[in-house]
Amino acid sequence: MIFPYLIHILILIGIYLILAVSLNLSLGYAGLLSLGHVALFGIGAYTSALLNINGVPFVFSFLLAGLLAGFFGFLLAFATGKLKGDYYALASLGFAFVVYSLLLNLTEITRGPLGIPGISKPQIFGWAIKDNFSYLIFLALVCFVSIFLINKIVNSGFGKLLGAMRDDETGLRILGKDTKKLKYKTMFVSGFFAGISGSLFAHYIGFIDPNTFYISELVLILTIVILGGIASLKGSITATFVVIVLSELMRFLPLPSAIIGPGRQIVYAIVLIIILMFRPRGLLGRIDLE
Amino acid sequence: MPEREDNEDEDEEEETPREARKRKQQKSNNFATVAVVIILILLSGYVYMGVTGNAIFGLGEKKGTVQETIKIGFMGPLSGDAASYGHGIKRGVELALKDSGLTNVEIIYEDTKCEGKEAVNAINKLINIDGVSVIIGEVCSGATLAAAPIAEENQVVMISASSTSPKITDAGDYIFRAIPSDALQGRFAANLVYKMNITNLSILYGNEEYGIGFKDVLKESFEELGGNVTAAESFERGSSDLRTQLTKIRQAKPQAIFIISNSPDSAVAALKQIKQLGMKIKVFGSEGLKGPEVAATKATGEGLIITSVSAGTEEFFEKYYREYGLQPEPFSSQAYDSFTALAETIKKGAKTGTEIKNALYGISFSGVSGEIEFDSDGDVSGNYDVYQLKNGTFVLF
Numbered sequence: 001m002i003f004p005y006l007i008h009i010l011i012l013i014g015i016y017l018i019l020a021v022s023l024n025l026s027l028g029y030a031g032l033l034s035l036g037h038v039a040l041f042g043i044g045a046y047t048s049a050l051l052n053i054n055g056v057p058f059v060f061s062f063l064l065a066g067l068l069a070g071f072f073g074f075l076l077a078f079a080t081g082k083l084k085g086d087y088y089a090l091a092s093l094g095f096a097f098v099v100y101s102l103l104l105n106l107t108e109i110t111r112g113p114l115g116i117p118g119i120s121k122p123q124i125f126g127w128a129i130k131d132n133f134s135y136l137i138f139l140a141l142v143c144f145v146s147i148f149l150i151n152k153i154v155n156s157g158f159g160k161l162l163g164a165m166r167d168d169e170t171g172l173r174i175l176g177k178d179t180k181k182l183k184y185k186t187m188f189v190s191g192f193f194a195g196i197s198g199s200l201f202a203h204y205i206g207f208i209d210p211n212t213f214y215i216s217e218l219v220l221i222l223t224i225v226i227l228g229g230i231a232s233l234k235g236s237i238t239a240t241f242v243v244i245v246l247s248e249l250m251r252f253l254p255l256p257s258a259i260i261g262p263g264r265q266i267v268y269a270i271v272l273i274i275i276l277m278f279r280p281r282g283l284l285g286r287i288d289l290e
Numbered sequence: 291m292p293e294r295e296d297n298e299d300e301d302e303e304e305e306t307p308r309e310a311r312k313r314k315q316q317k318s319n320n321f322a323t324v325a326v327v328i329i330l331i332l333l334s335g336y337v338y339m340g341v342t343g344n345a346i347f348g349l350g351e352k353k354g355t356v357q358e359t360i361k362i363g364f365m366g367p368l369s370g371d372a373a374s375y376g377h378g379i380k381r382g383v384e385l386a387l388k389d390s391g392l393t394n395v396e397i398i399y400e401d402t403k404c405e406g407k408e409a410v411n412a413i414n415k416l417i418n419i420d421g422v423s424v425i426i427g428e429v430c431s432g433a434t435l436a437a438a439p440i441a442e443e444n445q446v447v448m449i450s451a452s453s454t455s456p457k458i459t460d461a462g463d464y465i466f467r468a469i470p471s472d473a474l475q476g477r478f479a480a481n482l483v484y485k486m487n488i489t490n491l492s493i494l495y496g497n498e499e500y501g502i503g504f505k506d507v508l509k510e511s512f513e514e515l516g517g518n519v520t521a522a523e524s525f526e527r528g529s530s531d532l533r534t535q536l537t538k539i540r541q542a543k544p545q546a547i548f549i550i551s552n553s554p555d556s557a558v559a560a561l562k563q564i565k566q567l568g569m570k571i572k573v574f575g576s577e578g579l580k581g582p583e584v585a586a587t588k589a590t591g592e593g594l595i596i597t598s599v600s601a602g603t604e605e606f607f608e609k610y611y612r613e614y615g616l617q618p619e620p621f622s623s624q625a626y627d628s629f630t631a632l633a634e635t636i637k638k639g640a641k642t643g644t645e646i647k648n649a650l651y652g653i654s655f656s657g658v659s660g661e662i663e664f665d666s667d668g669d670v671s672g673n674y675d676v677y678q679l680k681n682g683t684f685v686l687f
Contacts, residue, residue, distance in 0.1 A: 005418035008411075107498055107527070114498070115406065117435035117457060207406035207436030245330060251400070251415055258377075261369035261401040261408075 007132045013244045014139040015201050018146045020224040020236040022193035026073075028230035028285075029154050030186040031166025033085070035218060036076055036092035039099035040191045042213025044069040044198025046103060046110060049119045049208055058122035058203070065199035066192040072099075073191020077183045084169070096218065103210035115209025122203050139200060146193055151233055153189065162186060163231070166287075216265065223268040226275055229285020238283060243268075360636055362397045363416035363446075365427030365437065370403035375429050378619025379451050383426055385613055385622075386629035392636060398422065404429055406436035413437040417444045423643040424449070426628055429621075431455035438465045445643040447650065449632065451624040454599075456503055459667045464647050466668035468628040468659065469599055469621065472500055474672040475576065476507025479597050482676060483546060483574060484515045491517055492544035494535055494560060496551050496578075497524040504550045504576060520544045527552065530559040536567055546572040554583035561591045585682050594679040595687060599624070599659070601675065606658035627657035631664075 019041055026034045044065040051061035080091045103110050110116070121129050122138070129135050153159055164172045165179050173179055202208050220243070228239030247264050255263070280288040364383065366376035380399070387395065398420050400412035409428050416422045417440070424447040428434040434453040441448040442462035450458070450467040459471055483491055491512055495501040501524070509519045521542035523535035539547060547564065551557040557579045564573060573591075575584075577598035584591055602610070602623030610618045635649035654663040660673020676687040 002418060005414055008414040008418075012411075112498065112527075114455075114500075115432040117432055117455075201407075205407050205410050205436055206439060207409075207432050209406065209432055211405060212407055242330065248411070248415075256368075257399040257401040258368035258373070261403060 004132065007136050009244065009248055011132060011136050011139055011204055013240055014136070014143045015197050015204065016221065016224065016244055017143050017237060017240045018193055018197035018200070019221055020228070020240050021147055021150050021233055022190045022197065023221055023225050024228070024230065024233065024236045025150055025154065025193075026186055026190040027225055028232065028236075029159060029166065030162040030183065032077075032092075032183065032186065033089040034076075034092045034187070034190070035089050035222075036095035036099070037190070037194055037221065038213050038215075038218040039096040040069040040073055040194035041198040041201070041217070041221075042099060042103060042208075042210070043072050043191075044195025045202040045208050045213065046116070046198075047195070048199030049116050049202040050109070052119065052122075052203070053116070057125075059124055062122070062196060062199045066195040069195025069198065070188040070192035073187035073189075073194070074184050076191075077187035081180055081183070096214075100210055100214050103213065110210070113209060113211075115207055116202075117207045119202050119206050119208070121206075135204060139204075142196065142200065146196070147233065147237070150189075150193065154231075154233065158182075158185070166231075219265065219268050219272075223272055225282075227271055227282055229282025231286050232282070232284045235282055235284030243271075358641070359394050359396050360424075360641060361420055361422045362395055362632065363413075363420065363422035363425035363427070364397050364399045365402050365409060365412050365416070365425055365433075366429040367404040368399065368401040370405075372404040372430060374619065375452060375621060376401075376404075378622045379426075379429060379625040381610075381614055381616075381619070382451065382622035382625030383629045385610065386626040386633065388613075389609075390630065390633035390637075392633055395633075395636065397426075402428060402433055404433050406433055409433035409437040410440065413440050413446075417441075417446055422446065423641065424632060424646050426451070426625070426632070428453065431458060434458055434465075435461060438462055441465065445647075447643050447646045449628045449650075451628045452621040459669055463668070464643065466628075466631075466650055466664055468624045468631065468657070468662060468670055470672040470674070471669055472503055473507050474669075475597055475599075475674065476504045477511045478672045478674045479504075479548065479574065479576070480508050480511035480515060480517070482595075482597060483548065484512060484517050486546075486572070488545045488572065489517045490520050490542075490544045490546075492520055492539040492542055492547045493522040494532065494539065494547060494549050494551075495522065495524050496527050496553060496556065498527055498552070500552055500578075501550045508548065508550075525556060525560075528555055530555055532556065532560050532563050533567065536560070536563050536569070540567060540569055544571060546574060548574040548576075549579060550576045552576075552578040554578075554581050557584050558587055558590075561587055561594065565590055580677060580684055585679060585684060588682045591679045592681075596677050596679075596684070597674050598677055599675070600673045602626070602658045623657075623659035627659050627662050630655070630657060631662055 023037045026032045047068045048061045048065035051064060052058055076092060076095050080088055083091050104112055129138055161177060161182055165182055169179055224239045224243045225236055228235030250260050250264055275282055366379055367373050368376045398416060400416060402408040402412050416425060426449055428437055428450060429452050431453040434450050435457060438448060438461040442464050445464060447464050452469055453467055454469055454472045456471045456473045458465060458467060493505050493508060495505040505522060509522060512519055521539045523538055525532050525535055549557060549560050573594050575594055575596040577596060579596050580598050600623060602618045606623055607618060631650060631653050634653050635646045638649055640646045640649040651664055662670055664670060677684040678687040
């Protein structure tokens, strides 16, 4: 009976893999400390769920989720074009708050705090994914393609430019590169993958509400990316496994479950503090977190 | 490409120290990865030992005791902003376990924070690792709906003490609840109002799923009884200016007004503005009005009559107070009845999810929150109390 449980955990890992890797693209490679990532994840989840419930086939709702989240990523980059470093982080956190509050208050569209129940498992043309095992296979496929694409991007000339922008934006501009355009593109791609992972999340869990896409989730994905190491895809992949498995293993500790829930948040916080104090580049990171 | 060449030159100049640094970094990278992997293996080993160890202990115990232990899962918010509901329900369940006298039952608690994702995590763990055949929970309707398909697929019974969404009625054969659906409160309210010789009623309702659902049932049932709904006006959740709606209602000249609200702010505003507009009519309200904010309006809300799910019999109040030194919390009585219903089936010999499900459909007893008898959808019929606001406190009507 342990296999269904393992499949469930692997599915969660797959979803967070895409999310973490997409965050690492903007945070690690491009140096945009984007705390609004969780909102892009939420936009993807809501878009896909609402479209699918209203009769749009999964394939389209899935892709539209990515495109819309990507568009919002672009908007965020557009609106915060002049901000850098901590100021950008604050503005993007503000973006996360705004999206949360919209999800909560646009009750006619999002049903507000009641959330959206009954999101069905995907149906891809003729192939209906009913059990978790098939979902895992489908997810592994999407995951593989996403990581492959992001890996391609970061190792391309474009990826090198991102690294240069992170390390010395003014220098890059002196060389005649348009860093604004770089940011727009990065945020679009990062948002796109966050959006499709949101879609995969919504169709797996079957229920979403605004609280799913708020601070605690943001802390989780930041922990993953920072633990794994910024600008390291391998690091993010390793850290996703470590963090998700660790948080599930905590269930088995002989402690009252009322303590384990908050305990998990404490562990994330401790991991973040230890990393920042002793190993600012994370497990497999290539550059220090500033 | 001049800048690139420059870089390469630099590389060559610094090659030795850089390489050394790189090697060092590589080493520490490897070290960190190895450390993490070892920790993970140790932890999984610990858990594995824990799981199999328990199984061995379980076998050992089985020889001593005659009966097999039945594992019951509990899912609810034990941390987070809805934690007070979770703990109230947990206390209700524990009290019922104590009273049932069952010794072959083990309850495994999982915290879900009322979140869909956490509920799905928890139910996967409860079913696949602990092998529970029945789960008490979830607490919030959304989380219940997220977990229900998984319970249904694995033939595990879920029984909720607090999820009132009408959607749960159709959630599946294995999904029960000991609290009536929101849809039923409308019917109960219509009867209550009609019995007080009121034939002209106006409704002021919150424009959301809860409000609309309640209003539709109330209107339909009231008209079936022979009454007349002269006006039904909606407001947005949390809005504090309801004069437009109330003026329209005043023009319809009803004998009474029924306020359906989940928002204390709007409810208080409605009560105040009814007085300001000089409307001298009877005021009724849904259970959302039963809160300290409304009670604090005192003279403004005086005489307000509300319907509410039952908080439990007096005997239950005493028992609960003796055990915990607390008044029964919201849904404690429903939690008590949920477990009592399960205990009945277990006493009759039901063990697997399917056996418990079948037995639950045949159960009928008088619980602390009212009559417990599940209909074919796993719902109970309305067990409501009526309260009236008198001198700033809600007293049984």
